Every structure is written in C-alpha cells, then in structure tokens.
Amino acid sequence: MTSEVERVFREEYGRAVSVLVRQLGDIDLAEEMVAEAFAEAVRRWPPVPPSPAGWIITTARNKAVDRHRRESTRDARHAQAHLLAGDPQPPEEVGAVQDDRLRLIFTCCHPALGRAAQVALTLKLLGGLSTAEIAAAFLVPEPTMAQRIVRAKRKIARARIPYRVPHDADLPERVTSVLAVVYLIFNQGAAAAAIRLGRQLLELIPDEPEVRGLLALMLLTESRRAARTAGGFVPLDRQDRTLWDAALIAEGHALVRECLRRGRPGPYQLQAAIQAVHTDPPTDWTQVLALYDQLLGRLPTPVVALNRAVAVAEVEGPAAALTLVDGLQLGDYPPWHAVRADLLRRLGRRAEADAAYARAAELAPTEGERLFLEGRMTSGSGGSWTGQDRP
Amino acid sequence: MAKYLLSVYQPEGTPPAPEELEKIMARVAAFQEDAEAAGVWVFSGGLDGQETATVVHAQGDEVLVTDGPFAEAKEYLGGLTIIDCADLDEALHWGRRATLATTLPIEVRPFHWA
Numbered sequence: 001m002t003s004e005v006e007r008v009f010r011e012e013y014g015r016a017v018s019v020l021v022r023q024l025g026d027i028d029l030a031e032e033m034v035a036e037a038f039a040e041a042v043r044r045w046p047p048v049p050p051s052p053a054g055w056i057i058t059t060a061r062n063k064a065v066d067r068h069r070r071e072s073t074r075d076a077r078h079a080q081a082h083l084l085a086g087d088p089q090p091p092e093e094v095g096a097v098q099d100d101r102l103r104l105i106f107t108c109c110h111p112a113l114g115r116a117a118q119v120a121l122t123l124k125l126l127g128g129l130s131t132a133e134i135a136a137a138f139l140v141p142e143p144t145m146a147q148r149i150v151r152a153k154r155k156i157a158r159a160r161i162p163y164r165v166p167h168d169a170d171l172p173e174r175v176t177s178v179l180a181v182v183y184l185i186f187n188q189g190a191a192a193a194a195i196r197l198g199r200q201l202l203e204l205i206p207d208e209p210e211v212r213g214l215l216a217l218m219l220l221t222e223s224r225r226a227a228r229t230a231g232g233f234v235p236l237d238r239q240d241r242t243l244w245d246a247a248l249i250a251e252g253h254a255l256v257r258e259c260l261r262r263g264r265p266g267p268y269q270l271q272a273a274i275q276a277v278h279t280d281p282p283t284d285w286t287q288v289l290a291l292y293d294q295l296l297g298r299l300p301t302p303v304v305a306l307n308r309a310v311a312v313a314e315v316e317g318p319a320a321a322l323t324l325v326d327g328l329q330l331g332d333y334p335p336w337h338a339v340r341a342d343l344l345r346r347l348g349r350r351a352e353a354d355a356a357y358a359r360a361a362e363l364a365p366t367e368g369e370r371l372f373l374e375g376r377m378t379s380g381s382g383g384s385w386t387g388q389d390r391p
Numbered sequence: 392m393a394k395y396l397l398s399v400y401q402p403e404g405t406p407p408a409p410e411e412l413e414k415i416m417a418r419v420a421a422f423q424e425d426a427e428a429a430g431v432w433v434f435s436g437g438l439d440g441q442e443t444a445t446v447v448h449a450q451g452d453e454v455l456v457t458d459g460p461f462a463e464a465k466e467y468l469g470g471l472t473i474i475d476c477a478d479l480d481e482a483l484h485w486g487r488r489a490t491l492a493t494t495l496p497i498e499v500r501p502f503h504w505a
Contacts, residue, residue: 112479159501160393162478170480 004048005041010196012053013038013128018100019057021163024064027125027153033060033067101126102204103163109178110161117152118181119188124149126200127185127193137190175205179214179268186218191225194218209262213269216255220275223248233368236278249279270295285314302328306336318346334363338373345376353377392475394433395482397489398498401469403441418492426474426485437470469495473502 013034020030037060041052049055108121119138123129129137135145155161166174182201186194198215205211227243228234256276259269274291277284292308305328313321322343330336341356357377364370406412426432441460448455460467472489476482479499486499 110479112483158503160478160482162480166480 002042002045005038005045008041008048008052008056009038009128012056014104014126014200015053015101016056016060017125017128018104020060020064021104021125022100023061027156029064030060031125033064036060036063099165101200102165105178105201105204106166106174107156107161107163109174109181110156111174111177112159112161113152113155115181115184117148117155118177119184120145120149121152122181122197123185123190123193126197127190129190129193134190137185137188172208175208175211179210183214183218183268186221191218191222195222209259209264210266210268212255213259213266213272216252216259216272217268217275219248219255220252220272220279223252223279229368233366233372235372236283241281244279252276252279265294265298267295267299270298283314285311289315302330303333303335306330306333306339310339313343313346318343322347332363334360334365334369337363341373341376392477393482394473394475394502395479395485396498396500396502397472397474397482397486398468398500399437399470399472399489399493400466400496400498402466402495403464415493422485422488422492423472425488426472431474431476431481431485433473433475435470435472438468441467466496 016034016037017027017030020033021027024030024033034056037056040059040063041056104125105122108125109118113121116138120134123134123137124131131146131149132142134149135142138145140148165171178201182194182197185197195215195218198211198218201211202215223245224236224239224243226245227239227241228236230240230243234240252272253276256269256272259265259272265273270291274288274295277288277291289308289311292304292311296304296308306325309321309324309328312324322340325336325340325343328336337356337360341353341360344350344353344356354377357373361370361373361377364373407415423432423435441463444460446457446459446461448457470493472485474482474485476485479501482499482501486497490497
C-alpha cells in the first residue's frame with residue numbers, strides 16, 4: 001500500500017465498513033468489498049480524491065452491486081433487492097456516517113459477546129487490523145484468533161445482535177462496556193489503535209465525560225512510553241523528561257481540564273487526572289492521594305488500593321503505607337511485591353526488602369521490569385516503584 | 392422476527408418455601424401476561440423434576456429405554472418459554488424479566504429455523 005492509501009485506510013476503514021454493513025446487512029461481505037475498494041485505490045491513487053472515505057464507500061458499494069449482478073445465488077437475492085432499492089449515491093452527510101460507526105461499535109461490544117470477542121471484533125472491524133496483527137497483540141495463535149472472530153460474527157448473525165445505537169436506558173451500561181474494550185486494547189499492546197478508537201468515540205459520544213477521560217488517560221500514559229521503556233523499564237521518578245511527548249501531554253491536560261469543568265468524575269477521568277498530576281512535575285502527591293481517595297470510592301479494587309498506598313507513602317510516610325499494603329490480598333500481583341519491597345527498603349528493613357524484590361522479579365511480566373527489580377536489590381537508593389508506571 | 396428459547400436453570404435440592412414460591416409464581420404469571428400483551432409470547436411450561444425423566448436412545452434399529460435424565464446435573468432444565476422477537480436485544484429484555492421473576496439463571500438462545 002502507498003503511504004497515502006495506508007493513511008486513509010487507518011483513518012477511514014471503520015467508517016467505510018460501518019456504512020457497508022448497514023447497506024449490505026452482512027459483515028463479511030462489507031469487509032470484503034471495502035478491502036477490494038482499497039485494493040482499487042492502490043491501483044488508482046494518486047491523485048487522492050477530495051473525499052477519500054466517500055470514494056472508498058462508493059467504490060465498495062459498486063463492487064457489491066456488480067457482484068450481485070454477476071452471481072444470482074439464492075443467498076444473494078435478498079441483499080441484491082435491498083441494494084438496488086437503496087439510494088444509488090452513498091450517504092455523504094456526516095451525521096448518518098457517524099451513526100453507522102457508532103452502530104458498529106455497539107454491535108462489536110454487545111454484552112452477549114465475550115470480552116475477548118468484543119476486543120477482537122472492534123480491532124478488526126473498526127481498527128482495520130488484520131487477524132494476524134490482532135493475534136500478535138494478544139499473544140494467541142492466528143488460527144485461534146481467526147476462529148474467535150468467525151464465531152463472534154456467526155453469533156451476531158444467528159442470534160440477531162442488532163445493528164443500532166442502544167436505547168437511552170441501556171446507553172450508560174453499554175458505553176461502559178465499549179470503554180472497557182478500548183482500554184483493554186490500549187493495555188494489550190495495540191495502543192495506537194486504541195487511541196484512534198478513543199478519538200473516534202469522543203467525536204461520536206462527546207457528552208459522556210468518561211469517554212473524554214479514557215482518551216486523556218490513554219494519551220497521558222502513552223506520552224511517557226518512550227521514557228518508561230528506555231533501556232528496559234524506568235520508573236516515573238527516574239524518567240528522562242526530554243523523552244516525554246509534550247504534544248500528547250498538552251492534549252491530555254486539556255482534556256482533563258474539560259472533564260473537571262463538567263464536574264461528573266468517573267474512574268477513567270480520575271485516573272487521567274492522576275496521570276495529569278504526574279506529567280506536571282514535581283508530582284503533587286497530596287493531590288494524587290486526594291484523587292486516589294475518590295477513585296477508591298468508585299472503584300474499590302485491591303489494585304487501586306495498592307496504588308493509593310504508594311501515594312500514602314509519599315504523603316504520610318512508608319510505615320503507614322506498608323500497613324495498608326500488607327492488608328491487601330495481592331500475592332499473585334507482581335507490583336504488590338515491588339511496592340512492598342520499596343517500602344521495606346525505605347524503612348531500612350533490607351533483608352525483607354530484598355526477599356520482596358526477588359519475588360517481584362520472579363513474577364515480573366517483562367524482562368525490563370525483571371532487570372530493574374533485580375537492580376534494586378543491590379543498588380539501594382532512588383527510583384521508587386510508583387505502581388502507576390508499568391511498561 | 393425470530394424465535395428464542397428462554398431456558399430456566401434450576402438447582403437440584405429443596406424448592407423455595409411456599410410463601411416464597413407463591414411470590415415467584417405471581418411474578419412468572421405477570422411475566423407471561425406482559426409477554427402475551429406485547430405479542431411476543433409463543434409458549435411456556437414448567438417441567439417436573441429430573442427424577443421423573445426417561446431417556447429413549449436409538450441403538451441401530453433397537454431403542455434403549457433408560458430411567459433418569461440424559462445427564463445428571465446440579466442445575467437442570469426446569470422450564471422454558473418460547474418468544475418471537477425482532478432481535479436479541481428484545482429477547483434479552485424478556486430474558487431479564489424472566490430471571491428477575493424466577494430468580495434463576497435464564498439461557499437465551501435463538502432457534503435455528505423459525
């Protein structure tokens with residue numbers, strides 16, 4: 001693919017598929033026709049037409065019409081009638097097109113599909129990722145991922161999962177599910193695709209503050225990726241700030257300010273606000289602790305309690321934090337051992353600290369984190385594990 | 392329109408106390424009335440205990456008759472409702488009503504031909 005077609009593909013694939021799914025009533029056929037339209041674009045562009053998405057949609061639709069004229073199979077007859085009955089011009093007005101993308105998002109993230117299937121379908125149909133790319137991001141064999149996607153599509157068709165934006169009464173719950181899918185995608189190594197989806201969602205659902213909060217959270221987390229992963233794993237207080245992405249931070253901070261103005265905080269907005277404080281050094285730990293207090297009220301999980309304890313250590317000292325940390329049942333969670341190790345070290349309990357570092361290193365999910373933690377055992381100073389900064 | 396089967400899964404063991412059962416039955420009756428009024432209701436029925444079941448199974452031309460349910464389970468099919476709905480969201484709406492009425496888990500499953 002030429003770079004121009006590639007750019008249009010990344011930005012417009014989901015839009016094109018969503019329109020075609022509505023027009024054709026068949027997800028597989030929509031994907032196939034859109035793929036053919038992009039193949040045609042590779043042959044014909046440049047010049048890139050004034051409305052690349054419109055061109056792709058029209059071309060895909062024409063290919064579908066051609067195919068149905070050629071093949072008059074029993075299954076195709078219905079779709080053909082539908083196609084030919086429709087407006088010969090694709091809908092150009094933005095409203096209708098946006099609605100289609102929203103429909104597709106809610107169909108992909110329908111609660112009747114399992115989380116893994118929701119994630120895979122969203123990446124495939126809206127993110128435009130190939131099955132191989134999705135399989136690689138989720139560390140599963142490609143045939144497994146292919147089967148997951150086929151099954152999900154089959155369930156959509158056979159159980160008649162509707163292609164529409166949910167009723168107002170169901171909307172908050174359904175949006176929560178969509179946000180969970182996007183954040184999972186972000187954390188599973190497809191950060192760029194997740195951020196693109198987050199931007200689209202904000203465009204489509206501008207009035208739900210948690211949508212804005214999630215985008216801010218992803219941007220601010222992403223802004224420090226280079227600094228965090230430089231030479232393996234670097235915790236927040238040791239990061240080279242010249243490696244932080246100033247543009248992402250500025251955008252993230254602006255989104256967090258808009259969230260604060262709306263005054264309807266939720267878990268994503270609070271996590272984004274915490275990231276905003278961390279990307280405005282030196283970190284104001286009193287503010288971080290206040291935000292964690294709010295977050296723990298809404299999301300009372302042991303992991304949030306652990307991260308809050310890290311802030312407690314900065315505000316009230318390591319002894320108070322250690323009491324909190326020891327009260328959490330998180331023995332299988334590597335950061336729990338790492339946080340504990342740091343607190344023990346700061347309290348001068350070296351032997352216990354080293355044992356905790358060793359356990360954390362043993363459980364560390366990445367080589368970078370393992371090396372960092374092993375280094376902590378002998379180095380003895382600086383560089384606390386903050387809990388909030390994972391590679 | 393498509394038909395969906397709502398299966399009620401019932402735990403083995405003692406049934407709810409009579410006054411509790413009475414409330415459940417009243418809610419189930421209201422569920423059925425509402426489904427009928429909405430024009431989606433096709434059929435409902437409660438099944439007797441799994442100890443009353445008999446299995447017949449063809450072995451070539453012979454048929455083997457055995458006592459008991461096909462698969463002994465801690466949770467078994469206790470009753471069913473068939474509804475005719477526009478899509479899964481509508482079927483799930485009635486599924487929600489059914490689980491709230493019975494307090495039991497409900498499996499919502501489309502018929503293949505309907």
